[in-house]
Amino acid sequence: xxxxxxxxxxxxxxxxxxxxxxxxxxxxxxxxxxxxxxxxxxxxxxxxxxxxxxxxxxxxxxxxxxxxxxxxxxxxxxxxxxxxxxxxxxxxxxxxxxxxxxxxxxxxxxxxxxxxxxxxxxxxxxxxxxxxxxxxxxxxxxxxxxxxxxxxxxxxxxxxxxxxxxxxxxxxxxxxxxxxxxxxxxxxxxxxxxxxxxxxxxxxxxxxxxxxxxxxxxxxxxxxxxxxxxxxxxxxxxxxxxxxxxxxxxxxxxxxxxxxxxxxxxxxxxxxxxx
Amino acid sequence: xxxxxxxxxxxxxxxxxxxxxxxxxxxxxxxxxxxxxxxxxxxxxxxxxxxxxxxxxxxxxxxxxxxxxxxxxxxxxxxxxxxxxxxxxxxxxxxxxxxxxxxxxxxxxxxxxxxxxxxxxxxxxxxxxxxxxxxxxxxxxxxxxxxxxxxxxxxxxxxxxxxxxxxxxxxxxxxxxxxxxxxxxxxxxxxxxxxxxxxxxxxxxxxxxxxxxxxxxxxxxxxxxxxxxxxxxxxxxxxxxxxxxxxxxxxxxxxxxxxxxxxxxxxxxxxxxxxxxxxxxxxxxxxxxxxxxxxxxxxxxxxxxxxxxxxxxxxxxxxxxxxxx
Numbered sequence: 221x222x223x224x225x226x227x228x229x230x231x232x233x234x235x236x237x238x239x240x241x242x243x244x245x246x247x248x249x250x251x252x253x254x255x256x257x258x259x260x261x262x263x264x265x266x267x268x269x270x271x272x273x274x275x276x277x278x279x280x281x282x283x284x285x286x287x288x289x290x291x292x293x294x295x296x297x298x299x300x301x302x303x304x305x306x307x308x309x310x311x312x313x314x315x316x317x318x319x320x321x322x323x324x325x326x327x328x329x330x331x332x333x334x335x336x337x338x339x340x341x342x343x344x345x346x347x348x349x350x351x352x353x354x355x356x357x358x359x360x361x362x363x364x365x366x367x368x369x370x371x372x373x374x375x376x377x378x379x380x381x382x383x384x385x386x387x388x389x390x391x392x393x394x395x396x397x398x399x400x401x402x403x404x405x406x407x408x409x410x411x412x413x414x415x416x417x418x419x420x421x422x423x424x425x426x427x428x429x430x431x432x433x434x435x436x437x438x439x440x441x442x443x444x445x446x447x448x449x450x451x452x453x454x455x456x457x458x459x460x461x462x463x464x465x466x467x468x469x470x471x472x473x474x475x476x477x478x479x480x481x482x483x484x485x486x487x488x489x490x491x492x493x494x495x
Numbered sequence: 496x497x498x499x500x501x502x503x504x505x506x507x508x509x510x511x512x513x514x515x516x517x518x519x520x521x522x523x524x525x526x527x528x529x530x531x532x533x534x535x536x537x538x539x540x541x542x543x544x545x546x547x548x549x550x551x552x553x554x555x556x557x558x559x560x561x562x563x564x565x566x567x568x569x570x571x572x573x574x575x576x577x578x579x580x581x582x583x584x585x586x587x588x589x590x591x592x593x594x595x596x597x598x599x600x601x602x603x604x605x606x607x608x609x610x611x612x613x614x615x616x617x618x619x620x621x622x623x624x625x626x627x628x629x630x631x632x633x634x635x636x637x638x639x640x641x642x643x644x645x646x647x648x649x650x651x652x653x654x655x656x657x658x659x660x661x662x663x664x665x666x667x668x669x670x671x672x673x674x675x676x677x678x679x680x681x682x683x684x685x686x687x688x689x690x691x692x693x694x695x696x697x698x699x700x701x702x703x704x705x706x707x708x709x710x711x712x713x714x715x716x717x718x719x720x721x722x723x724x725x726x727x728x729x730x731x732x733x734x735x736x737x738x739x740x741x742x743x744x745x746x747x748x749x750x751x752x753x754x755x756x757x758x759x760x761x762x763x764x765x766x767x768x769x770x771x772x773x774x775x776x777x778x779x780x781x782x783x784x785x786x787x788x789x790x791x792x793x794x795x796x797x798x799x800x801x802x803x804x805x806x807x808x809x810x811x812x813x814x815x816x817x818x819x820x
Contacts, residue, residue: 330575330604337575342599348565349600352535352572352580355557359533359578379596382565389560 229444230275233437239305240270240436244464244491246301250317250324252484257318258326259487260462260477261371262297264402264434268369268457269302271439272398277367279308279335286364289350292371293327293340295400300324308335344377346370347397351383354392354452367396373405375414387452388425395452396443397426400433402461408472421454433457465490515547516671517648518611521655522548522581526555532659533573535559536583537566543583543613544671563592567608571600574607579659585619586612586627586668594633601664602637608664611655615644615668616706616757616786617799623790626799627668632762634666635735641665641688642735644757644764646709649678650732653686661688668706676710679730691738693745697727700814701745705731705764706757708784708805715810726814731764739771746772746779751817753782755810760785780820782813 231239247262273279277286290299300317303309316322323332327341337353338346350368357364374380387395401417403410414420421428427449431438439457446453462468465487468477479487515523526532526548533555534540534548540558549556559565563584570580582589589597589612601608612630619625634642643658643665645651651670658665670676679694694709695716704712709730716726729745731738746752756764760783772779784804792802800806 339599339603342595345568345596345600348568348596349572349575351565352569352574353576354572355569356573356576356578359555360576379562379564379568382559382562383568386559386562386565386569390557 229440233440236270236275236436236440237267239274240266241495242305243270243298243301246304246311246314247297248465248484248488248491250297250300250314251479252488253481254318255481256476256478258294258297258476259479260404260468261292261295261402262301263462263464263468264459265295265298265369265400266301266463267434267436267439268398268400268459269298270305271436271443272367272369273302273306273308275440276443277365284363287337287353287366288335289338289346289353289366289368290328290336290340291338291346291368291374292343295369295371296326296328296340299328299336303335309333343371344374344380347383347387348379350395351387351390351392354387354394355390357394358392365394365396367398370397370399372399372401372403372410372414376412384421384424384426391425391450392452393450396446397452397454399454399456400459401456402459404461406476417456421456425451426454427451428454428456430456430458433459434463464494466494514673516544516673517652518544518655518669518671519547521652522659523551525656525659526552529579529659531577531579532581533557533578534581534583535566535570535573537561537563537588539584539613542585543611543669545583563588564596567593567596567610568600570608571596571606574601579607579609581609581611581659583611583613583669585614585625586630587614587625590627590630590633597634597664598637602639605639605663607662609658610664610666611669612666613669613671615670617791617796617803617805618670618707618757620793620795620799622793626791628759628786628791629762630666630668631734631758631764632766635762635767639664640735641733643688643733644668644705645670645686645732646704646706646730647676647678648673649681650686654732657686657688670707676707679709679713686732689733689736689738691729691731691733691741693727693741694730695726695728697725698749699725700751700753700817701727701729701749702753702755702810702814703729703731703742703745703764703768704755704810705734708755708757708810711805711807711810712755714807715814718807718811719814724814724818734764734767737767737771739775742768742771743775743777746777749779751780753784753810753813753817755784757805758785760787780817782817784809784813
């Protein structure tokens, strides 16, 4: 990163790492007592969302603003945590996560909460919709980017590749795909090998590079490198499910973690110890 | 290519330019006054009457290739960006291959996406993979979806305009030809969303017909009249919202209905009529002309129609069974 670029970026790496920690705290706070949930995804995506929400993106409803698309609705716990950290969501609402009648649902519903652009839950819908939004921006001459968070399991859906091929062909430069590669899915460890990811995406006409997705500095460097390219951009972020909480990281690779009532205090303690 | 040689337009590269069909005419009429209209297709511009639009508005056209999920996803993204996308492909591919995207990205949050579906029912000669005999059932059951099944070129053009001007997701079945099926009555009033139209009054039996079965229904009613039987014909072009009133009124007056549709008799017009009658508590016997829980055969339109009983004779026979049984 050149000094000039560094100067324009909100937050230093150290500050953003602290914000990622706050996002993890929010995630644990939301998951505690629920017995089970997508706490693993929430913890693994904290650095990515800290980088996007607290530095890289200019989110809002203005004509020139960026848009954020969360493709896998199952990660909504991380989205709510990050939005609260970025002061886009009242942190007091986090306690209603998953409660009957709450808008802070275990997935996402477009428009139910300001800033939620996509209904998630059915996987691999995000990139096709984001491609349409990128075309919309191009048609209207709007400069904003469409940042799309995609999970690696979604790559098994055909619609993902329809959109990847299309975006590469159309050189949809407004598209920024951040791919969370935690190599975990509902049945456990990745059931279909997807590597080599970087080579695949480059072959489809995308700018692509990979970084440690739990290292804020590496993510920021990747986002900086991507920025100038005129192709659609994919940043492959290699993450560790439940990062920051050894108790959960050592558990069987689980997409949907089960946590006993007596374990939540340990989860909270380990999160603070590992800081 | 030499510098002086004219570069062919996108539309020309796609093949033979044809005169605009009724869909293109309606689309162009609206696109002229509304800059938010964009067209998206899945390698079907030529076969869904999009070329006149492509020629006129090349920058407002997107071809996603043979990828129907992406077609609907991209269309939804455009709608979420303030545009009104018209997404075209064949009925079978829109509804069988992209159903989840239609339900979640178009209907759930009421996005302004217009799905224009070619080759409805037995309009394809290419067998069961291309004959959309179940598309209306898939679309009717999706909450908030408006479902339109025009009956002739005049109706098609008018319905296109109404669909584009309607706020919300619309599934519009497409009839391609400018002269086929023959225009029933160009002097009749324009298409009105949600309203069935009484083409003919009658007291002995009522024929409720849609799509390419409206003309056979009228022909059947004329033959019945020659036999001294008074048959009414109700043309239904909007499957949802359905005109329960018109159907209930006809059933109350005749006590006997025949439904005639270019679709399976399960989930389409026949089902909509039955639901309306049950809901209103109107008792009537209702016979169904359409695809009888079977896939279609390959062949020319008359052959397929004959094979599956989507003909004037079938409508006549159904009426006579009700009148004598």
